[in-house]
Amino acid sequence: MNQIEQKAIETFQNNLSLLSEKHPEVFRKVDILNQAIENGSYKERYALEYKDGYFDILDTVTNDWLYGSSSIDQAKKAAKDINYKKSTGVIETFYNYNFTEEAIQAANKEDPTASPFVLTAPVIGFVGKLIDKNTIMKHIFKFIFFGAGLGVHLQTIHEKIEAPMYLIIEDNLEIFRLSLFVTDYSKIADNSELYFSIMSQDDEFKQVFDTFYHNSFIRNNYIKYSVFYQHYREKISKIQNFIVTQSSNTYLHDKLLMKNIRTIQTIHDKYNFLDVSKHHNENATFSKRPIILVAAGPSLTKEIKWLKQNAPFAIIVALFMIVPTLEKHGIKPDIVIHIDEGSFAVQQTLENVNNSFFADNILLLAPSVDMTIFSNLTSEKNIFVFEDRTRYRFNKGYLESFSVGEIAYALSLIFGVKDLYLLGLDLALDAQTKKTHAGGHLNENSQANTKDAASSEVVSLRDSEFIIKGNFQDLVPTTPLFEMSIHVLNDFTKRFKQAYQNIYNLSDGAYFTDTIPTKSDTVDLSSYGNKNSVVLKEELHDFFMKNASKEMDEDERNAFEERIKETKDKREMVLKFAGQRYPSMDQFREAFVETAGHLISTQDEKTSELAGIFIIYLENIGGYIGDFFNTENIENPKRNIKHFQKIIVSQLLKIIDKYLRILEEKS
Numbered sequence: 001m002n003q004i005e006q007k008a009i010e011t012f013q014n015n016l017s018l019l020s021e022k023h024p025e026v027f028r029k030v031d032i033l034n035q036a037i038e039n040g041s042y043k044e045r046y047a048l049e050y051k052d053g054y055f056d057i058l059d060t061v062t063n064d065w066l067y068g069s070s071s072i073d074q075a076k077k078a079a080k081d082i083n084y085k086k087s088t089g090v091i092e093t094f095y096n097y098n099f100t101e102e103a104i105q106a107a108n109k110e111d112p113t114a115s116p117f118v119l120t121a122p123v124i125g126f127v128g129k130l131i132d133k134n135t136i137m138k139h140i141f142k143f144i145f146f147g148a149g150l151g152v153h154l155q156t157i158h159e160k161i162e163a164p165m166y167l168i169i170e171d172n173l174e175i176f177r178l179s180l181f182v183t184d185y186s187k188i189a190d191n192s193e194l195y196f197s198i199m200s201q202d203d204e205f206k207q208v209f210d211t212f213y214h215n216s217f218i219r220n221n222y223i224k225y226s227v228f229y230q231h232y233r234e235k236i237s238k239i240q241n242f243i244v245t246q247s248s249n250t251y252l253h254d255k256l257l258m259k260n261i262r263t264i265q266t267i268h269d270k271y272n273f274l275d276v277s278k279h280h281n282e283n284a285t286f287s288k289r290p291i292i293l294v295a296a297g298p299s300l301t302k303e304i305k306w307l308k309q310n311a312p313f314a315i316i317v318a319l320f321m322i323v324p325t326l327e328k329h330g331i332k333p334d335i336v337i338h339i340d341e342g343s344f345a346v347q348q349t350l351e352n353v354n355n356s357f358f359a360d361n362i363l364l365l366a367p368s369v370d371m372t373i374f375s376n377l378t379s380e381k382n383i384f385v386f387e388d389r390t391r392y393r394f395n396k397g398y399l400e401s402f403s404v405g406e407i408a409y410a411l412s413l414i415f416g417v418k419d420l421y422l423l424g425l426d427l428a429l430d431a432q433t434k435k436t437h438a439g440g441h442l443n444e445n446s447q448a449n450t451k452d453a454a455s456s457e458v459v460s461l462r463d464s465e466f467i468i469k470g471n472f473q474d475l476v477p478t479t480p481l482f483e484m485s486i487h488v489l490n491d492f493t494k495r496f497k498q499a500y501q502n503i504y505n506l507s508d509g510a511y512f513t514d515t516i517p518t519k520s521d522t523v524d525l526s527s528y529g530n531k532n533s534v535v536l537k538e539e540l541h542d543f544f545m546k547n548a549s550k551e552m553d554e555d556e557r558n559a560f561e562e563r564i565k566e567t568k569d570k571r572e573m574v575l576k577f578a579g580q581r582y583p584s585m586d587q588f589r590e591a592f593v594e595t596a597g598h599l600i601s602t603q604d605e606k607t608s609e610l611a612g613i614f615i616i617y618l619e620n621i622g623g624y625i626g627d628f629f630n631t632e633n634i635e636n637p638k639r640n641i642k643h644f645q646k647i648i649v650s651q652l653l654k655i656i657d658k659y660l661r662i663l664e665e666k667s
Contacts, residue, residue, distance in 0.1 A: 004050055008181040015180040018189055019196075026196045030177055048178045055150055055182045057175065066149060066175070075153035078226055079160045084137045084632075086222050091144070091236065093213075093220040093243050094623030096133075099125040112654045113261065116252040119651045120621055126647055127624045130640060136632045141219035142212070145169060146235055147228025148176055151183030157226060158188050165193045165219070167212045169235060173199040202238070203487070209242050217619050218593065221626035241466070245484045248619035250402060256389065256613050257655060258341055259368035261662045263390045266367035268666040272548040274364065274386045276414055277397025279496060280547065283416035285539045286315065289528055290419035291412050294318040294326065294333065295405045297426025298435045299507035304329055306506075306520040307423060313525040314421070315536070317412055319404050321345065322424070324352035332357070334536060337408045338374075339366035339388055339401075346373050360533070362540050364411065384544045386411070393556055394606050396549070402481070406489045413496035415543075420501065421523070426509025427482040427489070429465070431473065469511045472519070478510060486510050555606075560667055563607045567660045570610065573598045574656065578649040581642070588641045589629045592648070599652070610659055617655065 019027035036042035046066075047058045054073075057066035067074060082089065099107075099121045107121040143163040145154055148170035158166070166188070170176040176198050185194065195212040197205050213220060227233060243249070267273075280286075292314045294300065294307065300322065311331045318326055320338035336358065338346070350373070358377040365374060367385040374383060387398035388407060401407045405425050412420050429435065466483055470476035478486070490513040497503065497514060504518040511517070552560065577595040582588035599614040625648075634640060 008048075011184045012181045014184055014186045018186040022189070023194070023196050026198050029173055029198060030180070033173055033177055044174065046174050046178060048181060055152070057150065057178060071150055071152045075156040078153040079156040082140075082157055082160060082224065082226065084140065086133045086135065086137060089224055089226070090222040091225060091239060091243070092222060092623075097121075097124050098128055101125070108650075112658050113254050113258040116254045116620065118254065119617060119654060122647050122651060123621045124624050126644060127628050130634055131627055131631050137222060138630050138632050139163075140224045141165065141216070141626075141630070142223045143167070144223060144225040144239070145228065146225060146232035147171075148179050149228045150175075151179040151185065153226065153228065154185075154188065155183055158192065161224075163192060163224075165195070165212065165216065167195045167197065167209065169197045169200075169205075169232065171199055171232075205235075205238070206242055206487075209239060210246075213243070213246070218596070218622045218626045218629075221623045221630060241480045241483070245480050246619070248616045250481070250484065251389075251616070253613055253617035253620060253655070255341060256616055257658060259366075259388075260390055260609050260613065260659065262341065262368040262371075263366075263387065263392055264662050264666050266371060266385060267392055267552065269371070270550040271367065271371070271380070272384050272545070272550055273367070273393045273396045274384045274544060275396045275547040275549075276386045276399055276411065277395065279414055279498060280416040280543075281498065282418065282500065283543060285536075285543050286415045286417040289313070289315050289531065289536075290421055290525060291315045291317050291415075291417045292421045292423055293408055293412055293425065294322060295408070295422070295424040295426075295507075296322045297424040297428070297507055297509055298430035298433070299426050299509060300325065300424030302508070303423055303506060303520050306523075307331060310523070310525045312530050313528040314531075315417075315540075317408055319408060321349055321404075323357065324349060327353050327357050332533075333361060334533070334540065335362045335364060337364045337404060337411065338369055339404045339407055341366075341368050341370070343370045343373060346370060350377075360537055362537070362544065366407075382541070384548055389612070390609055391606055392560065392609075393552060394559070395553055395556060401488050401492075402484045406485050406492060409489055410492040410496055413492065413498075413501060416498075418500060418502065420503045421518075422503065422505045422507055422512075422515070423520075424507060425489075425505070426507045427486050428468070428470070428476040428478040428509035429482075431476055431508075470509070471505050471511045471515075471517045472508050476509060482510070486512065559604070559606045560663070562604065563609070564660070564663050564667065566602065566607055567610055567656060567663060570599055570614075571653070571656045571660070574649060574652045578645065582645070583638060585629060585634075585637055585641065588645065592625070610656075613655060613659070614652075617651075621651075 016027065016030070019030060033042065037044060045059065045061055047060055049056050049058050052070070054070045056068070056071055059066070099117075104121050104125040107118045110118040112118050140161045140163050142165045143157070143161065144167045146169050148154065148168050154166070154168065170179075188194065193215070195208055197208045200208065225236070292307065292310065294316060296319055300307070308329055308331055315335070316331065316333040317335045317337065318333035320336050323333065323336060326333060346369075355377055361378060361382065363374055363378060363383045365383060365385050366388045387393055387396065389398065389400050391398050399407055399410055401410070405427070409422070409425065465477045465479060467475045468478050468483065468486070493503070493512065493514050503515040504523070505512060505515045506518055506520050506523070573595055577591055580591060582591055596618055600611050600618065602608040602611040628634070628644060
């Protein structure tokens with residue numbers, strides 16, 4: 001065996017050891033391929049060849065070479081092309097907002113729950129005065145390789161930038177396996193953290209990226225990348241989609257702070273908290289009649305006649321915002337669900353419906369909605385609340401989602417319904433009209449001018465379009481926001497669906513895992529007989545009362561006190577950070593990172609609400625802070641450090657003091 005072959009085998013073994021120890025899922029894929037090659041069940045398409053001092057790959061089907069010239073020379077060129085500019089070869093992870101001095105001063109006077117910009121504008125405005133896209137980065141902290149090839153360019157680029165974190169994406173497992181003979185990934189891993197996405201489906205790809213993204217999120221300011229195969233540019237749009245759909249971008253810190261404040265108030269006001277911590281298997285009320293879950297998608301408009309014909313025989317669970325449409329067609333829901341904190345949308349909806357329409361409904365609400373509005377619609381005994389995102393009544397469980405549709409779906413499964421029919425839960429655009437919602441819904445609009453996300457430089461939550469698997473059609477268009485909800489809904493199916501439960505999807509929208517695509521003209525629920533609304537209301541009320549309570553138990557009360565202690569500890573940490581002087585940018589960065597780590601940590605998951613608020617807030621401003629730390633030649637660094645420190649401390653204390661005040665007032 002010659003020296004080159006021996007070296008390749010040693011490199012392969014080193015890489016297998018690395019994968020086995022640090023990346024077991026990738027190792028499993030490579031190991032399966034190895035075994036298939038060895039036992040002859042898989043015929044290799046690609047052959048590793050050494051010629052003229054470099055390795056190349058021959059496609060034995062097309063007789064094409066992967067490189068076609070020196071892979072070493074190409075790797076050197078790839079490294080030479082990498083620079084520290086913010087304007088080329090980067091994926092931005094934050095919005096380039098600009099704020100005038102007047103806007104910043106106005107923000108400083110507002111309550112921290114009034115808008116996300118109250119706490120972000122002072123930080124963003126300060127950084128914007130010092131830094132723009134023409135400035136140069138000191139370091140490249142995170143780097144993405146779109147296509148590994150033989151990995152030669154990974155090594156040359158690493159030697160140049162020495163980034164602490166790399167995401168390596170390669171969709172061809174056979175080519176990745178060959179790279180293990182050529183590039184010693186273990187040497188790169190000696191001083192850098194590696195993340196691999198190898199032959200990954202979308203869900204796995206997202207999971208790997210999310211881990212890469214959230215680790216040291218303050219280093220996300222500009223993520224540099226290299227593209228080995230041009231078709232990998234589509235993955236850039238996927239990553240942009242992953243970024244804009246991060247929870248820190250879709251549910252901002254001001255809303256989460258308000259959610260916590262209102263939830264604490266609702267606990268104090270003694271509303272009934274529903275137990276969503278367990279599945280109520282085959283509950284009698286929900287097993288003898290089906291549920292029709294009515295959401296606001298375009299399919300509702302098309303199937304409203306079917307719904308009116310079958311509503312008398314089923315339990316109708318409806319989202320609050322669609323109630324005006326149901327009243328218009330004489331369809332009265334039995335259960336109405338709402339979770340959003342905003343009062344304006346509720347008021348707008350109520351202007352289009354007779355308030356007496358709610359008198360006999362069971363209302364299932366997130367405890368953070370404006371209770372003063374809903375308590376005027378019906379008797380308090382008909383209102384039951386369940387936590388979403390917060391955990392103050394943790395023994396009652398909680399749900400977390402992007403929108404009310406998935407929440408209503410999860411609740412229907414938890415209640416123990418045997419047959420669940422989904423109508424208007426499209427989570428897709430109407431293929432012809434591009435409408436997002438049914439007619440009459442407050443958010444009804446057409447997205448005829450949506451952009452294809454794969455070809456767009458900027459991905460918007462609502463204005464970009466993706467193609468996904470359809471329920472009735474092979475493919476349907478959707479938005480990043482809807483796609484997020486689909487992932488959550490599928491997760492709820494895995495968590496809550498029992499073997500005896502059947503889910504029939506009547507909507508001409510997205511396909512959902514483990515549901516049955518069902519045309520409405522094949523469904524007639526009249527065999528269940530007409531429901532007695534009075535008796536049904538009593539049964540529903542009895543069921544919810546048996547599974548709800550107004551008072552916190554001892555564990556929940558103790559955790560409430562622990563939150564007060566933790567909040568005061570975090571306040572002391574911020575004051576300690578405020579009281580120090582930092583003569584260099586590196587010292588300031590280290591102190592801030594330590595402080596931020598304390599703010600986002602918690603001693604117990606049961607008391608993690610404030611940490612959760614800080615995670616979102618710090619991710620909202622993290623890109624700007626990272627840009628401040630990582631920009632070359634900032635003028636007057638000592639003076640600017642002192643000023644920036646004062647701004648950040650002020651914002652952090654606003655969150656802490658607002659939260660601590662409600663805890664102490666309502667304890």
